[in-house]
Amino acid sequence: MIKRARRLILFAIALATGLYFIPIPTLIFLVCGALDVSRHRKVSYELIEKYFTGNGIATWCLSPFNLVADVFSYRNKGQYALTDLPEAHRDEIEACVRALVDNRESLKAHIAKSMGRNKRAMLTFKWYNAKQTTDLKIAAFEKDYRYIKTIALSVFNTRERTSWHFGPLRLTFRVLYNLDPLDSRDVYIEVDDKVHYWKDNPLFIFDDTMFHRSINDADHIRYCLFMDIVRPNYVQGVFDVAVQVASAISGSFKRVFYKNWSFVR
Secondary structure, three states, X not given: OHHHHHHHHHHHHHHHXXXXXXXXXXXXXXXHHHHHHHOOOOOOHHHHHHHHHOOOHHHHHOHHHHXXXXXXXXXXXXXXXXXXXXXXXXXXXXXXXXXXXXXXXXXXHHHHHHHOOOOEEEEEEEEOOEEOOOOOOOHHHHOOOOOEEEEEEEEEOOOEEOOOEOOOOOOEEEEEEEOOOOOOOOEEEEEOOXXXXXXXXXXXXXXXXXXXXXXXXXXXXXXXXXXXXXXXXXXXXXXXXXHHHHHHHHHHHHHHHOOOOEEEO
Protein backbone atom coordinates (compact mmCIF):
# COMPACT_ATOMS: atom_id res chain seq x y z
CA MET A 1 0.00 0.00 0.00
CA ILE A 2 2.84 2.40 0.87
CA LYS A 3 4.64 1.54 -2.35
CA ARG A 4 1.48 2.20 -4.37
CA ALA A 5 0.89 5.54 -2.63
CA ARG A 6 4.49 6.55 -3.30
CA ARG A 7 4.12 5.77 -7.01
CA LEU A 8 0.91 7.78 -7.26
CA ILE A 9 2.46 10.78 -5.48
CA LEU A 10 5.51 10.67 -7.77
CA PHE A 11 3.23 10.44 -10.81
CA ALA A 12 1.20 13.46 -9.63
CA ILE A 13 4.37 15.49 -9.03
CA ALA A 14 5.83 14.54 -12.42
CA LEU A 15 2.55 15.29 -14.19
CA ALA A 16 2.14 18.68 -12.50
CA THR A 17 5.75 19.59 -13.30
CA GLY A 18 5.34 18.55 -16.93
CA LEU A 19 2.10 20.48 -17.36
CA TYR A 20 3.72 23.59 -15.89
CA PHE A 21 7.05 23.58 -17.77
CA ILE A 22 6.30 21.62 -20.99
CA PRO A 23 2.50 21.56 -21.27
CA ILE A 24 2.17 20.62 -24.95
CA PRO A 25 4.47 17.53 -24.93
CA THR A 26 2.92 16.45 -21.62
CA LEU A 27 -0.60 16.73 -23.04
CA ILE A 28 0.46 14.82 -26.16
CA PHE A 29 1.77 11.94 -24.02
CA LEU A 30 -1.41 11.97 -21.91
CA VAL A 31 -3.62 11.81 -25.00
CA CYS A 32 -1.49 9.05 -26.56
CA GLY A 33 -1.58 7.11 -23.30
CA ALA A 34 -5.35 7.49 -23.06
CA LEU A 35 -5.75 6.23 -26.64
CA ASP A 36 -3.53 3.25 -25.84
CA VAL A 37 -5.54 2.37 -22.74
CA SER A 38 -8.85 2.77 -24.60
CA ARG A 39 -7.90 -0.06 -26.99
CA HIS A 40 -8.74 -2.47 -24.18
CA ARG A 41 -12.24 -3.88 -23.78
CA LYS A 42 -11.74 -4.31 -20.03
CA VAL A 43 -10.40 -1.05 -18.60
CA SER A 44 -9.81 -1.53 -14.88
CA TYR A 45 -8.19 0.59 -12.19
CA GLU A 46 -5.29 -1.89 -12.06
CA LEU A 47 -4.71 -1.50 -15.81
CA ILE A 48 -4.67 2.31 -15.60
CA GLU A 49 -2.45 2.37 -12.53
CA LYS A 50 0.10 -0.06 -13.97
CA TYR A 51 0.13 1.65 -17.35
CA PHE A 52 0.84 5.14 -16.01
CA THR A 53 2.78 4.37 -12.80
CA GLY A 54 3.91 0.72 -12.94
CA ASN A 55 5.33 -1.73 -15.44
CA GLY A 56 3.51 -0.03 -18.32
CA ILE A 57 5.51 3.20 -18.15
CA ALA A 58 7.80 2.10 -21.00
CA THR A 59 4.72 1.32 -23.11
CA TRP A 60 3.31 4.75 -22.28
CA CYS A 61 6.58 6.48 -23.19
CA LEU A 62 6.55 4.65 -26.54
CA SER A 63 2.83 5.22 -27.14
CA PRO A 64 3.29 7.99 -29.76
CA PHE A 65 5.64 5.71 -31.69
CA ASN A 66 3.28 2.74 -31.31
CA LEU A 67 0.29 4.76 -32.51
CA VAL A 68 2.24 5.82 -35.60
CA ALA A 69 3.05 2.15 -36.20
CA ASP A 70 -0.70 1.45 -36.01
CA VAL A 71 -1.35 3.95 -38.80
CA PHE A 72 1.00 2.14 -41.20
CA SER A 73 -0.12 -1.38 -40.29
CA TYR A 74 -3.06 -3.62 -41.01
CA ARG A 75 -5.97 -3.34 -38.59
CA ASN A 76 -4.94 -4.53 -35.13
CA LYS A 77 -7.26 -7.32 -33.98
CA GLY A 78 -5.38 -7.80 -30.71
CA GLN A 79 -5.45 -11.60 -30.99
CA TYR A 80 -4.89 -13.65 -34.13
CA ALA A 81 -5.38 -17.06 -35.67
CA LEU A 82 -2.58 -18.26 -37.94
CA THR A 83 -4.89 -17.85 -40.93
CA ASP A 84 -5.22 -14.12 -40.15
CA LEU A 85 -1.59 -13.56 -41.13
CA PRO A 86 -0.08 -13.32 -44.64
CA GLU A 87 1.28 -16.53 -46.15
CA ALA A 88 4.93 -15.50 -45.73
CA HIS A 89 4.38 -14.92 -42.00
CA ARG A 90 2.61 -18.26 -41.67
CA ASP A 91 5.42 -20.13 -43.41
CA GLU A 92 8.04 -18.79 -40.99
CA ILE A 93 5.94 -19.57 -37.92
CA GLU A 94 5.24 -23.10 -39.15
CA ALA A 95 8.95 -23.71 -39.85
CA CYS A 96 9.87 -22.76 -36.29
CA VAL A 97 7.04 -24.79 -34.78
CA ARG A 98 8.23 -27.87 -36.73
CA ALA A 99 11.76 -27.31 -35.42
CA LEU A 100 10.42 -27.03 -31.87
CA VAL A 101 8.51 -30.31 -32.12
CA ASP A 102 11.37 -32.13 -33.88
CA ASN A 103 13.83 -31.06 -31.15
CA ARG A 104 11.52 -31.35 -28.15
CA GLU A 105 13.58 -33.90 -26.21
CA SER A 106 16.91 -32.14 -26.66
CA LEU A 107 15.32 -28.81 -25.68
CA LYS A 108 13.79 -30.27 -22.53
CA ALA A 109 17.04 -32.01 -21.57
CA HIS A 110 19.02 -28.81 -22.12
CA ILE A 111 16.65 -26.74 -19.97
CA ALA A 112 16.61 -29.40 -17.25
CA LYS A 113 20.35 -28.89 -16.65
CA SER A 114 19.75 -25.28 -15.56
CA MET A 115 16.14 -25.11 -14.45
CA GLY A 116 16.56 -26.35 -10.88
CA ARG A 117 14.43 -24.23 -8.60
CA ASN A 118 14.26 -21.29 -11.00
CA LYS A 119 10.68 -20.13 -11.38
CA ARG A 120 11.06 -19.12 -15.03
CA ALA A 121 13.76 -19.74 -17.61
CA MET A 122 14.41 -18.40 -21.10
CA LEU A 123 16.63 -20.06 -23.71
CA THR A 124 17.20 -17.41 -26.38
CA PHE A 125 18.34 -18.19 -29.90
CA LYS A 126 17.61 -14.79 -31.43
CA TRP A 127 16.59 -11.56 -29.72
CA TYR A 128 15.17 -8.79 -31.90
CA ASN A 129 17.25 -10.11 -34.80
CA ALA A 130 20.47 -10.30 -32.76
CA LYS A 131 21.77 -13.88 -32.65
CA GLN A 132 22.40 -15.17 -29.14
CA THR A 133 25.16 -17.42 -27.85
CA THR A 134 23.70 -20.81 -26.93
CA ASP A 135 25.19 -24.22 -26.22
CA LEU A 136 22.29 -25.92 -28.01
CA LYS A 137 22.26 -25.44 -31.77
CA ILE A 138 19.07 -25.79 -33.80
CA ALA A 139 19.53 -24.93 -37.47
CA ALA A 140 16.00 -23.64 -38.03
CA PHE A 141 16.35 -21.19 -35.12
CA GLU A 142 19.59 -19.75 -36.54
CA LYS A 143 18.15 -18.87 -39.95
CA ASP A 144 17.74 -15.24 -41.03
CA TYR A 145 13.99 -14.90 -41.27
CA ARG A 146 12.26 -12.03 -43.05
CA TYR A 147 9.63 -11.49 -40.37
CA ILE A 148 10.48 -13.47 -37.24
CA LYS A 149 12.86 -11.40 -35.11
CA THR A 150 12.91 -13.17 -31.72
CA ILE A 151 13.12 -16.92 -31.15
CA ALA A 152 13.34 -18.37 -27.65
CA LEU A 153 12.00 -21.10 -25.40
CA SER A 154 10.01 -19.77 -22.45
CA VAL A 155 9.75 -22.17 -19.51
CA PHE A 156 7.52 -21.86 -16.44
CA ASN A 157 8.19 -24.12 -13.49
CA THR A 158 5.24 -25.69 -11.68
CA ARG A 159 2.79 -23.32 -9.99
CA GLU A 160 4.28 -20.21 -11.60
CA ARG A 161 2.60 -17.11 -13.01
CA THR A 162 3.44 -13.59 -14.16
CA SER A 163 1.79 -10.44 -12.91
CA TRP A 164 -0.33 -8.36 -15.28
CA HIS A 165 2.02 -6.45 -17.59
CA PHE A 166 2.51 -4.78 -20.98
CA GLY A 167 5.05 -5.29 -23.74
CA PRO A 168 6.72 -2.05 -24.87
CA LEU A 169 6.70 -2.05 -28.70
CA ARG A 170 3.99 -2.59 -31.30
CA LEU A 171 6.35 -3.18 -34.22
CA THR A 172 5.92 -6.90 -33.64
CA PHE A 173 3.33 -9.36 -32.40
CA ARG A 174 4.05 -12.13 -29.89
CA VAL A 175 3.76 -15.71 -31.09
CA LEU A 176 3.62 -18.53 -28.52
CA TYR A 177 3.41 -22.27 -29.10
CA ASN A 178 2.93 -24.64 -26.16
CA LEU A 179 5.11 -27.73 -26.61
CA ASP A 180 3.11 -29.92 -24.20
CA PRO A 181 -0.40 -28.50 -23.76
CA LEU A 182 -1.79 -30.00 -20.58
CA ASP A 183 -5.45 -31.00 -20.52
CA SER A 184 -6.19 -28.48 -17.80
CA ARG A 185 -7.90 -25.14 -17.29
CA ASP A 186 -5.11 -24.19 -14.86
CA VAL A 187 -2.65 -23.37 -17.65
CA TYR A 188 -3.51 -20.38 -19.78
CA ILE A 189 -2.71 -16.88 -20.96
CA GLU A 190 -5.09 -13.98 -20.34
CA VAL A 191 -5.08 -10.90 -22.60
CA ASP A 192 -7.40 -8.00 -21.84
CA ASP A 193 -10.81 -9.64 -21.28
CA LYS A 194 -10.09 -12.98 -22.98
CA VAL A 195 -8.56 -16.20 -21.69
CA HIS A 196 -6.72 -18.60 -23.99
CA TYR A 197 -6.40 -22.16 -22.68
CA TRP A 198 -3.44 -24.04 -24.12
CA LYS A 199 -5.41 -27.29 -24.14
CA ASP A 200 -7.74 -25.75 -26.74
CA ASN A 201 -4.97 -24.60 -29.09
CA PRO A 202 -1.18 -24.74 -28.54
CA LEU A 203 -0.66 -21.70 -30.81
CA PHE A 204 -1.45 -18.17 -29.66
CA ILE A 205 -0.63 -14.89 -31.46
CA PHE A 206 -1.36 -11.51 -29.90
CA ASP A 207 -0.42 -7.87 -29.50
CA ASP A 208 1.70 -8.00 -26.36
CA THR A 209 1.43 -4.25 -25.71
CA MET A 210 -2.03 -5.09 -24.38
CA PHE A 211 -2.48 -5.92 -20.69
CA HIS A 212 -1.76 -9.62 -20.20
CA ARG A 213 -0.49 -12.33 -17.87
CA SER A 214 0.55 -15.99 -18.14
CA ILE A 215 -0.56 -18.63 -15.64
CA ASN A 216 0.74 -22.13 -14.91
CA ASP A 217 -1.13 -23.34 -11.83
CA ALA A 218 -0.44 -27.00 -12.61
CA ASP A 219 2.18 -29.41 -11.26
CA HIS A 220 3.65 -29.57 -14.73
CA ILE A 221 6.44 -27.54 -16.39
CA ARG A 222 5.17 -25.35 -19.21
CA TYR A 223 7.34 -25.03 -22.35
CA CYS A 224 6.43 -22.41 -24.96
CA LEU A 225 8.15 -21.41 -28.16
CA PHE A 226 8.41 -17.63 -27.77
CA MET A 227 8.68 -15.49 -30.92
CA ASP A 228 8.27 -11.91 -32.05
CA ILE A 229 7.13 -11.47 -35.65
CA VAL A 230 6.94 -8.16 -37.52
CA ARG A 231 3.29 -7.17 -37.70
CA PRO A 232 1.77 -7.03 -41.20
CA ASN A 233 2.12 -3.49 -42.51
CA TYR A 234 2.07 -1.27 -45.59
CA VAL A 235 5.69 -0.02 -45.39
CA GLN A 236 7.89 -3.06 -44.73
CA GLY A 237 11.13 -1.18 -45.44
CA VAL A 238 10.34 1.39 -42.75
CA PHE A 239 9.49 -1.37 -40.28
CA ASP A 240 12.75 -3.14 -41.10
CA VAL A 241 14.72 -0.02 -40.18
CA ALA A 242 12.67 0.51 -37.01
CA VAL A 243 13.27 -3.10 -35.94
CA GLN A 244 17.01 -2.66 -36.52
CA VAL A 245 16.99 0.41 -34.27
CA ALA A 246 15.01 -1.51 -31.64
CA SER A 247 17.47 -4.38 -31.92
CA ALA A 248 20.39 -2.06 -31.23
CA ILE A 249 18.97 -1.03 -27.87
CA SER A 250 16.79 -3.98 -26.82
CA GLY A 251 19.68 -6.17 -25.72
CA SER A 252 20.57 -3.67 -23.01
CA PHE A 253 17.04 -3.79 -21.60
CA LYS A 254 16.36 -7.52 -21.96
CA ARG A 255 17.27 -8.30 -18.36
CA VAL A 256 15.35 -5.25 -17.13
CA PHE A 257 12.07 -6.36 -18.72
CA TYR A 258 12.76 -10.01 -17.83
CA LYS A 259 14.35 -9.54 -14.43
CA ASN A 260 12.37 -12.45 -12.96
CA TRP A 261 13.73 -14.88 -15.54
CA SER A 262 16.81 -17.05 -15.56
CA PHE A 263 18.55 -16.86 -18.96
CA VAL A 264 19.92 -20.21 -20.11
CA ARG A 265 22.73 -20.72 -22.59
